Amino acid sequence: MKRSTRENRLTAGDLLALSRHFSKDQDGSITIFACFMVVIMLMIGGIGVDMMRHEMERTRLQAVSDRAVLAAADLDQTLDPEAVVRDYFAKSGMAEYVSAVNVDEGLNYRTVTVDATNTIKTQFMDTLGVSDLTVPARAKAEEKIQKVEISLVVDISGSMKDNGKMQNLKNAAGVFVDTVLKPENENLISVSLIPYSEHVNAGPAIFNQLNVNRVHPWSHCIEIPDSEFDNLRFNRSRTYDQMQHFQWNTYSIESGSYQNTLYDTVCPRNGDRNGDTGEDYEAITAFSQNAYALKSQINKFKPRAGTSIFLGMKWAVGMLDPDFRPIISNLAGMGKADPAFSNRPSALDDPETLKTVILMTDGQNDRSMRIPDWYYDSDSEIVHWSRYNLQYYMNRYVNYYYRSNFYYEKYNASQGDRLLSNICDAAKQARIVIWSIGFEVTDHGANVMRDCASSPSHFFRVEGVEIEDAFEAIARQINQLRLTQ
Secondary structure (H helix, E strand, O other), rough: OHHHHHHHHHHHHHHHHHHHHHHHOOOOOOHHHHHHHHHHHHHHHHHHHHHHHHHHHHHHHHHHHHHHHHHOOOOOOOOHHHHHHHHHHOOOOHHHHHOOOOOOOOOOOOEEEEEEEEEEOOHHHHHOOOOEEEEEEEEEEEEEOOOOEEEEEEEEOOHHHHHHHHHHHHHHHHHHHHHHOOOHHHEEEEEEEEOOOOOEEHHHHHHOOEEEEOOOOOOEEEEOOOHHOOOOOOOOOOOOEOOOOOOOOOEOOOEEEOOOOOOOOOOOOOOOOOOOOOOOHHOOOOEEEOOOHHHHHOOOOOOOOOHHHHHHHHHHHHOOHHHHHHHHHHHHHOOOOHHHHHOOOOOOOOOOOEEEEEEEOOOOOOOEEOOOHHHOOOOHHHHHHHHOOHHHHHHHOOOOOHHHHHHHEOOOOOHHHHHHHHHHHEEEEEEEEEEEEEEEEOHHHHHHHHHHHHOHHHHHHHOOOOOHHHHHHHHHHHHOOOOOO
């Protein structure tokens, strides 16, 4: 027993001495630390590998989810939306990953949501007690046809006679109308067609609802003060002057000769003293969804007179301002606008309504002449200028030195550019979306139209049949499909 106790004491002492020696001996300590760090790095690297596999699988699952809901939410999709989603997953080998598909749809919208989940086995993290990682994906897509108010403003000035431009415009505008006015858009999308050349023919129905100092029966244009290009609306408490009825140019596009003709009157005629209804197709068509009627009007267009883009734009945005609503309501009651739109234009801040202008020209603002009041202030003078082309008359009956007394310049090109810029700025401030199309225009014309557009990407500069692509692209984007989540 004593020996055994003594041996135990020696052993304990030896161990104590050994520990003291070891604590003072530094040989091998770096190796132990290095081994420890290698183990930690392997663990972190392994976790990284598992997380990278997780992210790759999540990206793959999310991509399939996004594609599936985009296809299913398309309002042109005639198949069952849920079936479309599940088919996308099945063809990607992920059918079992779909947790839920929710479809919400109504007259003018469809929303599709999918939740998908996968589970992957870990290769390194299971040593830490994590054997599985959940891979979630969620996607939501919506196509919504909002209420849309469109002002389609097209240039039918004299230069449209060149290079087949008028026919190209007719084709392109027809494609636009067919693209936006589909059966599923019924009572949602309105189109106001505003042809313009040197002036804009409001047509008798709109003209008669404005306060106008009417002096003749042959046409229906109003003179708009420059100050009104700083805001959208027409001032219905103002008394506007009626545009004089006369022709400035002696050259007739229709006849191809210089003669005493009234075909190219500054304001398009809309009925004359003989009861002729005139060029009714040049009058504004307000808030329509009749694609056939709109295309029929477009197909009657003929090139004429000069170019006043700013006047076309003023009418386009003025008719989108809610202050114009009483006029549209009355037009609907008269059968001159679609009854479904009798309560339009909507408020500017209506979140359910998109207001947009498509402004097209093949040129640039030009000068425009008027007859001084002292040669247009009696019934006989008014009748006289409705019968005689101004330049034709002066060239034959007025001494050269006095001809300048018979006319003055109402607008010039730079003034027209400034007024166009003003009305475009006012529209953009009101959040009206402006698309502009420069059709075979000069660099100056392109710059003016680009400045008017809501952004550079809202401007199209096109040649020839490219105008059809521009109109079609705009129509598609008005009714856009967007990934919302």
